Amino acid sequence: MLDAEFFRRWMTATAAAVDREAERLTELDSPIGDADHGSNLRRGFTAVAAALEKDPPDTPGAVLTLAGRQLISTVGGASGPLYGTLLRRTGKELGEAAEVSEAQFADALRAGVDAVAKLGGAVPGDKTMVDALEPAVAELATSFRAAAEAAARGAEATVPLIARKGRASYLGERSAGHQDPGATSTALLFAALAEAAGDGAEG
């Protein structure tokens, strides 16, 4: 069973990973975006970690809804609403239980991913975070480690794709040959999940 402490560890580990990788995310965002994905997510997850430390919620659902709200209020751009919606929706699905099973978490995350797809209108293959989210959530029932590996593979697989959503889509064919920064940060989120579970530290 997974408790609030587990989900706090997940968010803290994500904040650390985003902080560590912020410059790489911004580098990836330069040729096909506007060179700020790392700094924007760092601002958001720093706020998440601070909010969770200041007033730690005592249920898994409350941890994720608080994290989602923080991201929506601090990140801006497209990644704020998208990551914010992912966590908030997942948190709402978890309800008020003090502990949730891994199967319940997988179902909740499925609902969160669907909410992201609906908000952004992206489908797999559009060169967005969905390309890492979909394979990750599909592997979640296997293990957190498998989900993290699937997300990383999904992010790498965005390299040859032509972007159809977001700012990179304006480049048309010139967007091919670059790894999508959003899919890359999604891979960090799942690597942190595996890390929080003690399921392999590095993604």
Add this chain to the structure above:
Amino acid sequence: MKMLINVAETVVADALRGMAAAHPELTVDVENRVIVRRDAPVDDKVGLVSGGGSGHEPLHGGFVGRGMLSAACPGEVFTSPVPDQMVRAAAAVDSGKGVLFIVKNYTGDVMNFDMAAELAEDEGIQVAKVLVDDDVAVTDSLYTAGRRGTGATLFVEKIAGAAAEEGMPLERVEALARQVNENSRSFGVALSACSTPAKGSPTFDLPAGQLELGIGIHGEPGRERRPMMTAGEIAEFAVDAILDDMRPRNPVLLLVNGMGATPLLELYGFHAEVTRVLAARDVAVARVLVGNYVTSLDMAGASLTLCQIDEELLRLWDAPVRTPALRWGM
């Protein structure tokens, strides 16, 4: 790249402190990042709220004031502001007659303004939204996020602002804003990439002797790269890109907009060429604006925006305006 800043992390807040010091007619909330007309809410007047990433100055904060925006929400550089800012702005300017959100068509701006509209309506504020998408360089709307909002934003904010100032109801102000957008087309070129404060170096690599055609305003490269062209050749290319998409029957408003690092000397020379090409294509120009209005940090280059107008739109364009960046008639 050398920049006249303290540190990258505080560029937006520092600029807002400067806005506050320079413009006592505005209320600048540096912490919450909202710029509001000091006399807001104005009785019996629709509120106009816009916003977007910073780095496009004077858009949008420079267009807050009488006859134009009621409030603006600046985000981080090239990053949409967050819903909290927009809700705060809406609450500050709503007189009970409703608020119009003017949103440039970028994925992030659209999502954040949509969330803000829902939250504001929960607080009992009537909200309408108009999307600005005038950039003809985005040709494939099926496989992209759609046309970008660029220079037409200025036309929408000015004309909707004049309509609101006259006391028109929300539905009418929204309809006029939509009409201006539908009648506007833009095309931009870059001679150099811009550098964001966070990155400190150019966002893309543009070799000497080449230019980008069909650029946006966020340091993203364009659709096509060519060997450098003369001002006359660029004018022909840009005008024709617009006229291929919209052939005006009425006179137009013309914005010849600098991207941030192109000197006015060059911009006026470019405008002379644009005027020549428009005359040769039988397009009548009713009003002209030449200058840096919708910029992309330190990018060199220019964009053209044409808006086809009728008598009412021209009257609203000519109506008095008093903002930091646009003022006439008062």
